[in-house]
Amino acid sequence: MRAFLRGLQRPARGRCRRVLRDRVGRGMKRTGPSQRQLRVAEEIRHVLAGIFSRGGFRDPALAGAQVTVTEVRMSPDLRHATVFFSRLGRSDAAALLPALEHAHAYLRAQIAQALRLRFAPDLHFAPDTSLDYAMAIDSLLRSPAVARDLDRH
Numbered sequence: 847m848r849a850f851l852r853g854l855q856r857p858a859r860g861r862c863r864r865v866l867r868d869r870v871g872r873g874m875k876r877t878g879p880s881q882r883q884l885r886v887a888e889e890i891r892h893v894l895a896g897i898f899s900r901g902g903f904r905d906p907a908l909a910g911a912q913v914t915v916t917e918v919r920m921s922p923d924l925r926h927a928t929v930f931f932s933r934l935g936r937s938d939a940a941a942l943l944p945a946l947e948h949a950h951a952y953l954r955a956q957i958a959q960a961l962r963l964r965f966a967p968d969l970h971f972a973p974d975t976s977l978d979y980a981m982a983i984d985s986l987l988r989s990p991a992v993a994r995d996l997d998r999h
Contacts, residue, residue, distance in 0.1 A: 907945035
């Protein structure tokens with residue numbers, strides 16, 4: 847009788863037992879950022895693009911640099927933003943990293959002033975390597991060996 851009653855008992859309630867479930871009852875994993883994360887990231891990208899286009903930095907490394915903000919990724923709690931940037935005309939975007947880290951407080955204050963968020967996100971900068979990767983793939987596809995293989999098939 848006790849074994850029968852154990853089968854009727856509810857499972858323990860708590861965070862460890864909660865899983866998102868679909869209609870069939872299988873567990874689902876959340877993939878990708880939420881709509882709010884995407885929207886806030888895009889707004890931050892617009893604000894930073896405006897700041898970099900106006901210039902006006904005291905740091906000589908940033909004063910003449912043409913910086914492009916390619917992507918911003920937000921953490922789920924909207925307190926951290928990873929800013930991916932590239933430098934126009936030159937491939938040494940990593941050389942700007944110390945200057946951007948130094949201007950971190952100024953950029954964060956400008957974002958806080960432009961956006962009405964509860965917390966101004968903490969900015970983390972990373973050079974965007976996707977353009978370099980795309981150019982490397984393009985050069986591989988244009989190589990004579992690949993062209994020869996494509997002509998065979």
